[in-house]
Amino acid sequence: MVNVGVIGAGLMGSTHARLLATAIAGAEVVAISDAVHEHAQRIADELDLSTIHADGMELIANPAVDAVVIASPAATHEPYTLACIEVGKPVLCEKPLATSAAAAKRIVEAEAAVGHRSVTVGFMRRYDPGYADLKARLDAGAIGAPLLMHCAHRNPSVHPFFDSAMIITDSAVHEIDVTRWLLGEEIVRATVLTPTPTSKAREGLRDPQLLLFETAGGRLVDVEAFVSAGYAYDIRCEVVGEDGTLELLPPATVALRTDNAESQAIPPGFRERFGTAYLHELQAWIHSIARGSEPDGPSAYDGFAAAAVSEAAVASLESGRPVDVAL
Template sequence: MTQDLRIGIIGVGAMGADHAERVARRISGARLVAVSDPDTARAEALAAALTGTPGSAGSANAGGTPAGATGSDGVRVIGDPLALIGDAEVDAVIIASPGFAHAEQLMACLEHGKPVLCEKPLTMDAESSLRVVEAEHKVGRPLIQVGFMRRFDPEYARLKQLLDSGELGRTLLLHNVHRNKTVTATFHSEMIVRDSLVHEVDVARWLFDDEIARITVHAPKPTSLVAEGVLDPQLAVFEMVGGAMADVEVFVNFQVGYEVRCEAVAEKGSATIGLGVDVLTKQAGHWGGTMPDDFRVRFGLAYDIEVQRWVNAAARGEIDGPTAWDGYAAAAVCTAGVQSLQEGRPVQVEMVSRSEVFG
């Protein structure tokens, strides 16, 4: 492509609004041209705030307004997300809508041949994720990239490079911590698996370069600061096909701040990331630092790198990151994880083989 990639964003909550600001202000080779959200007032306020910024569309290049859209100049608000996907003035799509809407929106992107960066989860369960993988395969070229941004974080990237180098020998264990300061009251137990734990599912698959064979999700006594029936925190154990193991503590109402760290234990040593979120100080018998309130601070650079590489790849007709298959594999593990959480036992992960889909 010789012109900037024209991007439309579906869903402008915390994540989608962050991506919109990112595309409009920090991503080269791309322009924000449209947004869609059920909360029209929120979408219109965001569009107005970003219209005229260097990476957003101005009146000279915004194009006409289709049915169901508002704002003929600048960043347009298109009420129907499927209309945004089909809009001739939108070259590529970022999906940041709730997970239950992803399957339909991804299928529309495939139908229209639009490159798409889809925030996790790919879909809400393994069955629908597999249908997406199969539909993309029929298109004949990869169009879907999944937003597992940990792979783009410089610390995680250096850890991956170290483990792949063999310097520490075989990797045997991963210890993961994933803590949020707070989440909304509607964030229930199964969402902790599908929307939070899913990141560490991808991390384990990526760092081990292996699939997860079995998952057990334990639910200790929950914090008193959540609604009755919400199981928070949770402790998950992954058993890899090759025999390695990983554990994950997920605590989404930690109250202190946002904390993500990972320790890899190998034959000849270990490596830990996530400790240096800010300057670590030692003074007058105390040590410490500060902790960010949410993921946008901790992984801001990772998101910037992820979106920039997605834009660059989409302009080449490619993707450069986690695939629809990665999204399917994570959904399969989380489907088993929800079952484990509900039944209190280990659950085998059921997946088709790659050869069944790709031949």
């Protein structure tokens, strides 16, 4: 049994804690922490946890904790991850791995100094059955060599504090990871274009955005990132290859025919859309720990690369020009 401590009792931390406690084989949640004690208490009560830590460092140090999930605010990811590396505990850190490419690089280097992988970054889409199937078929040559990729990332709405850069660093960062993972190549240049914003967005928010990525091998990827899309949480991805295309299908399971139309539901949010992905992500992570093997999920380097591409994209958002990625 892997005894897990969860840092952060917000939306993501609660989700992970619940899954670990009720849906993941071989894991138990033994401790939780949150800057707001009441948040930690609520989850502790719900899941019958005995230990609440005042802060994440204490939780990491707790000898009853075998492995750590970090789901606290982004600014805390670097110190917590570094602490886990230091004490040699496997850690699953929610994205972003750190708030800058430089910080992420420090984590990569700290882990390298130890000599084996212990850091996994929460790019859960790699565990989504649709993306995983797409990746498997692509690698099996179903469409030949990839040439282009078309993506859309649409959120129904976001919190008022969401700014134009966060559309890249918080939302489109998933497409940055998906691009690197599906195509197996680094992104070397980013351009961000901004059309007239939707009237539904907060004043000043550049929403939607059209991101363009160029890879080392000359593939082009376009990403519509749109966080005030209103109608649903909708994720699209089509890879165009030399012999055909592969495209994610919406995850509907039932068709309704009524009122002169056939309709299929689109999920309202990321938890409904990627619930299964979170489950598979956690289960794979727990299995790798139980087996004593290195994790094979997204690595610290993946977290660093995503941060570096995000920085280039944010710079392009400001300048309106293509910006090279510094890897």
